[in-house]
Amino acid sequence: MGMLQVLGAYLVFLGLLSAQTTASLNGTIPKTYGIVLFRAFDSIDVLGPAELLYFIGQVHKTEIAWISETLDPVTTEPLMAVMNPFNSSVFQKIVPTHTFETAPDLDVLIIPGGAGIRSPYLNNTLKYIRETAPKVKHVITICTGSALAARAGIMNGKKATTNKTSWPNVIPFGPNTTWVPRARWVEDDSGEPPIWSSSGVTAGLDLMFHFVETFYSSENATWISKLTEYVRHTDPDDDPFARNDTIVAPTAG
Amino acid sequence: MGMLQVLGAYLVFLGLLSAQTTASLNGTIPKTYGIVLFRAFDSIDVLGPAELLYFIGQVHKTEIAWISETLDPVTTEPLMAVMNPFNSSVFQKIVPTHTFETAPDLDVLIIPGGAGIRSPYLNNTLKYIRETAPKVKHVITICTGSALAARAGIMNGKKATTNKTSWPNVIPFGPNTTWVPRARWVEDDSGEPPIWSSSGVTAGLDLMFHFVETFYSSENATWISKLTEYVRHTDPDDDPFARNDTIVAPTAG
Numbered sequence: 001m002g003m004l005q006v007l008g009a010y011l012v013f014l015g016l017l018s019a020q021t022t023a024s025l026n027g028t029i030p031k032t033y034g035i036v037l038f039r040a041f042d043s044i045d046v047l048g049p050a051e052l053l054y055f056i057g058q059v060h061k062t063e064i065a066w067i068s069e070t071l072d073p074v075t076t077e078p079l080m081a082v083m084n085p086f087n088s089s090v091f092q093k094i095v096p097t098h099t100f101e102t103a104p105d106l107d108v109l110i111i112p113g114g115a116g117i118r119s120p121y122l123n124n125t126l127k128y129i130r131e132t133a134p135k136v137k138h139v140i141t142i143c144t145g146s147a148l149a150a151r152a153g154i155m156n157g158k159k160a161t162t163n164k165t166s167w168p169n170v171i172p173f174g175p176n177t178t179w180v181p182r183a184r185w186v187e188d189d190s191g192e193p194p195i196w197s198s199s200g201v202t203a204g205l206d207l208m209f210h211f212v213e214t215f216y217s218s219e220n221a222t223w224i225s226k227l228t229e230y231v232r233h234t235d236p237d238d239d240p241f242a243r244n245d246t247i248v249a250p251t252a253g
Numbered sequence: 254m255g256m257l258q259v260l261g262a263y264l265v266f267l268g269l270l271s272a273q274t275t276a277s278l279n280g281t282i283p284k285t286y287g288i289v290l291f292r293a294f295d296s297i298d299v300l301g302p303a304e305l306l307y308f309i310g311q312v313h314k315t316e317i318a319w320i321s322e323t324l325d326p327v328t329t330e331p332l333m334a335v336m337n338p339f340n341s342s343v344f345q346k347i348v349p350t351h352t353f354e355t356a357p358d359l360d361v362l363i364i365p366g367g368a369g370i371r372s373p374y375l376n377n378t379l380k381y382i383r384e385t386a387p388k389v390k391h392v393i394t395i396c397t398g399s400a401l402a403a404r405a406g407i408m409n410g411k412k413a414t415t416n417k418t419s420w421p422n423v424i425p426f427g428p429n430t431t432w433v434p435r436a437r438w439v440e441d442d443s444g445e446p447p448i449w450s451s452s453g454v455t456a457g458l459d460l461m462f463h464f465v466e467t468f469y470s471s472e473n474a475t476w477i478s479k480l481t482e483y484v485r486h487t488d489p490d491d492d493p494f495a496r497n498d499t500i501v502a503p504t505a506g
Contacts, residue, residue: 044304044481047296050345051454054296054329057341064343073326073348076307088310090317092303093348095326165480200482201304205455227418228297229453229494231486241482 029060029215030107030137037068037096038125040078040116044201045142046094049110049208055224056216067103068096069124078115100128109136113144113163113201117151117170126152139195140211142204146197150174155195158188163200164241182242184233185210199241206233282313282468283360283390290321290349291378293331293369297454298395299347302363302461308477309469320356321349322377331368353381362389366397366416366454370404370423379405392448393464395457399450403427408448411441416453417494435495437486438463452494459486 033053035046056062068074073093078084098104109132116122129152133139141149146160147170159178162170171179180186185198185207198207209232213221225232286306288299309315321327326346331337351357362385369375382405386392394402399413400423412431415423424432433439438451438460451460462485466474478485 042304043300043307044297047300047345050343051295051297053343057339057343058337059339060341061339062341062343064345066345084311086310086312086314088313088315089350090303090306090310090315092300092317092319095346095348097342163480164482200480202458202481202483226494227416227453228455229417230455231484231493233484240484241479 031061032063032065032104032106033108033110034065034067034098034103034106034132034136035110035112036125036129037066037074037094037112038114038116038122039074039119040076040083040114041074041112042114042143042201043076043092045112045114045145045204046110048202048204049140049142051228052205052208052212052224055227056212056220059220060216063104065098065103065106066094066096067098067100067128070099071096076114079119079121083115100124103128103132106132106136108138108140109133111139111141111145111149112204113142113146113148113166117144117148117173122148122151130154133193136193138193138211140207141195141197142207143198143200144170146177147171147173149195149197150177158190158195159186160188160195160197161186161199162197164239164243165200167243167245179245181245182239183236184239185236187236199239203233203241205230206236210234210236284314285316285318285357285359286361286363287318287320287351287356287359287385287389288363288365289378289382290319290327290347290365291367291369291375292327292372293329293336293367294327294365295367295396295454296329296345298365298367298398298457299363301455301457302393302395304481305458305461305465305477308480309465309473312473313469316357318351318356318359319347319349320351320353320381323352324349329367332372332374336368353377356381356385359385359389361391361393362386364392364394364398364402365457366395366399366401366419370397370401370426375401375404383407386446389446391446391464391468393460394448394450395460396451396453397423399430400424400426402448402450403430411443411448412439413441413448413450414439414452415450417492417496418453420496420498432498434498435492436489437492438489440489452492456486456494458483459489463487463489 077091133154146162150173156176161183198204330344386407399415403426409429414436451457
């Protein structure tokens with residue numbers, strides 16, 4: 001195809017996009033998202049939600065701030081060699097756009113999980129989460145990001161879920177959290193901001209589709225599911241990876 | 254948790270991992286993967302397969318080479334402002350590890366899609382794909398990566414699928430390819446190397462799970478689906494986003 005045909009095809013595509021714009025809830029939609037990056041984050045925990053926001057950005061002015069301790073690229077490689085027993089090199093690095101000091105005011109704070117949530121070197125990350133969460137409109141955690149949020153101290157008295165395989169290792173980070181063992185995702189609206197937590201990795205896509213449906217439009221969610229050919233799980237209680245644990249009651253704070 | 258507890262928990266996790274190792278098909282498994290990066294690639298096309306390989310790397314020595322024209326970070330941002338009508342900043346940058354000149358010999362070449370496949374500035378990328386494909390054991394394309402592969406000239410006489418929404422805009426890149434409108438993924442074993450192509454974005458996860466099942470073990474695939482809480486689509490013909498197009502017959506080459 002020549003360049004004119006390419007451009008023409010793309011304008012048709014944009015035409016589809018602008019049709020979606022009118023269906024949105026103007027005025028209430030989030031504009032600025034911040035995603036916290038730290039060593040040994042999980043790729044899809046971060047880039048699953050970002051994929052949906054990529055398309056949302058084509059119908060609404062949207063910003064993602066990629067926030068980390070420094071502007072150095074952040075790797076998915078674990079800190080300890082014991083966590084990479086075959087000395088594989090399967091990791092990638094993402095470039096942050098902001099540090100904790102330069103991050104803009106956010107509408108939505110997204111906290112991913114990954115092996116790195118257990119690191120003893122996250123004091124500044126935890127401080128940023130602790131200080132930022134009360135100022136945003138929504139907190140979203142993906143996978144073991146809810147355990148990182150618990151380490152930061154923002155999950156006391158909240159209900160949440162997390163990765164079901166990592167469950168026994170990470171729920172101790174939140175002794176004052178009600179951990180829900182059967183949930184694709186959990187919405188806790190008991191305080192401000194509401195905290196939405198998803199189960200492991202790809203469950204974050206379902207949470208994020210529901211977030212788009214709630215704060216943009218169901219047309220937007222359907223449109224993005226078609227573009228990404230993602231078969232959504234729309235019922236938060238339909239959890240194929242549910243654990244049999246009884247709900248862990250909050251202990252005294 | 255203290256550091257010893259964290260390490261203990263992780264060693265349990267590694268114990269689970271080494272149990273998986275024994276079930277693998279030693280000797281036939283791929284070791285070196287190359288993922289081609291170009292401006293305006295799609296995030297999940299790249300990081301979906303990489304997520305599975307991240308876990309495979311914990312049970313087999315595995316390398317991913319992130320290959321691009323230069324070592325500069327590669328952005329998902331489209332080249333043309335018209336493709337970002339709301340001036341959103343929702344893009345991220347990934348750091349390549351190799352250029353086309355320094356890339357290692359590969360067992361598997363992975364070609365992602367994204368808006369950037371239409372770029373007129375991909376001559377070196379197309380040359381790399383064209384020259385590398387005949388030397389690898391497997392070619393995998395995700396989403397519109399099959400159209401990029403067609404642009405590179407490696408899809409003549411092959412059957413393949415691609416993103417169903419982008420279908421009319423991208424299949425013209427492969428006039429001598431049999432495009433399959435109902436397929437979660439397609440395996441073409443008619444020549445060497447075999448070429449596996451997936452439908453849009455998240456269909457690449459299903460292709461990759463099947464690849465893991467085929468060349469590593471079904472235990473590995475099940476283990477990773479649990480860790481990522483991904484509900485697999487295991488039937489390549491079960492395509493919820495299938496088009497009604499009749500199959501486009503190859504035209505004279």
